[in-house]
Amino acid sequence: MRKVTFSQEFFKYLFLLVLVVSFSSTYAQEDATSEEAKSEETAAEQTEESAVPGGDPAKGKELFNSLCAACHKPYSDAVGPALHGVTERREMDWLYEWIKNSQALIKSGDQQAVALYEEWNKVAMNAFPQLSNQDIDDILSYVEQPKPEPKVAVAAEATTGEAQSGGGISNEIVLGILAFVLLMLSVILILVNKTLNRFAQANGIEVKDDKPKGKPIWVAFAENQFLVLSTVIVMLLVVAWYGYGGLMSVGIDQGYEPIQPIHYSHRIHAGENQIECKYCHSSARVSKHSGIPSLNVCMNCHKQIAEVAPETQAKGEQEFNVDYNAEIQKLYEATGWDPQTQSYSGESKPVKWIRIHNLPDFAYFNHSQHVTVGQIECQTCHGPVEEMEIMYQDAPLTMGWCINCHRETNVKMEGNEYYEKIHEELAKKYGVEKVTAAQMGGIECGKCHY
Template structure:
């Protein structure tokens, strides 16, 4: 009988510990599952992607060239869809106007208006007589822009039919993530049921153990040894008085303290996450994200110079001479212009004077995207330093980034020498990108 009681008590303790472990694993798995569902739900076709859509008969290279011209020159005033920004949305413009008229209008809209062209005058008057800048584009360049606009219209038309769902679903409905969510809901129900069963089981065993203790204490003559077994209690004082436990706690404390101290020391001079308050509340999420204004439109030297320029007030006024003129933030631009003083933007990304960095070498020659170093800038209401910008961070990038050597005779002999001595890719480091004098001279 006593052996059975002892076994029940031990079993109860084991089940209780298993219950606690199950809770920890359950909630950990649930949290991981939710994060994976969120990750899957946020995955999709990138903005501007033409995946799964028809782009017409135009050469993809022509469309790409037109996309670059449009984003750098036109997107600040026009959308490729139906939205009106400063000027009209350009969706379907090739169907409304002839190609020769569009070429003349884009090259020199004022000349076309002054010639008395009825359509040109009508557009000019409809949009508050806002003069469109003249562009020194060739006919082929203008045609590439028009090809891009047509391709974007085809993409928009194809989006509702790209996802084939079961009957009863609407075009564009996200069937995959809904199904994942339903499965996750069933798993949550199963986990809750298991937890309830475990709780009931533990409570039942504790009640049985208590009843048996009372029965034995009242109705049986027990020896001292038996009483000790029946009425045994867990002594928590033995745990914290144990030398092993104290040693373990002390080691954990020392390790945590060293980790915190090392993190603080290694973080000296690193401004990752730095987000200063700017003199004007400018949102990159609105401009670069929603309106898709190309970075090069405001930072005009990012592909041409050692430094990416800070946009001047007149660049802002290209749009805000017509848009939201009464906004308190826009009025700050007007004030700066009236006082003939530059807007005092606060610099965010600072490199030490001892390090040489060339923007154009990375963006123009290397083809590095802005987001590689600056993060998802098109999603930031307030810009912050995304990357650590440490020497180790730069060197790791140079070690991992392969160089595009195709069609460049400068690299021919270097690539041959590299292939003769190494099986790895020809990276920036292979071309001296990790030498000290590359950045420090």
């Protein structure tokens, strides 16, 4: 009917209007974000300007990371004092002598050198005679840069600031107005429709009813025996399929991702910093179990790393809702480490880690046999660990999964005298060049069950 056609056309054009306004506001926000990014880049370039005349912060950063970062931090104390502001506290000529050979300066009786040596528990500073004055200028130029602020929700702040300053109308206001207009027009159309029907009835005009008349659909379905029988069979198959799948998934924890008492990012450690898995899980080389790394292993690095880079901290807060610096403080609390005095208090606390990969007691698995002898990469069973922010169980770890791996994996014979003795006979027996773990007896029941 005419009134129905009019309603459909109206809603179509109104919907297009909403889309146009939404895309326009989105592009405007992207432009604002890009302008904010440009201003941040300009600010970053200004920050990179040398704080020491003639110094290059970029070269200084490389030298600092390779020579100084083990004992010093730019903005906080470590084994040695924080270096930011050192050019204001000391003269440049004195700094040249101290950095190149601090012990010689102490033995000469220099009061500043002796006082600094005693203040920091008489810990001898390494000598760097290979550094030129220009190299030292570069290092000092790097550490004297202003401390960068973390970038958190830049786009959101820009949008909020614009709305508060009256420089534009926010998306929420525009969409709210459009929603209100749409609601009002819908009410008006309903009232107009009722008025037209009443007007037609008053003038004796018959209003055509487009609704089909006939049996209710459930009555027609019940009278058709073929449809009833087919539906029952399909329902039984669906129940059997999902019931079987549910029973077969009992005890399978694939995807298990518990929250640990101290957040540990494998993405940062194994991914960005490329720390080898077996550096922390060292017992995987020689033991049945991979082992939980002791907190002393963590402190090998985190004695010096008390806080992460601002950009890393901002990414953790925005994408993963994690405060990395707070997690490092949890580690210090558990080990009893005081970053200010650079010493242990002797009051440590246990960390109740939650185990993720847990095989049944009747299944035997030896890490050293796979890692050391088989030379299998950790990612084969544990998945892309270097990409995981939160560790989870990647593989199902079922018997079928293990057997398929034994059937498909060739045994590495090089450098293994035991395998070299029987490799030739097994290769002849199976008519192959390389023997799989299954052909070596890797699918016998007694290999994994005892």
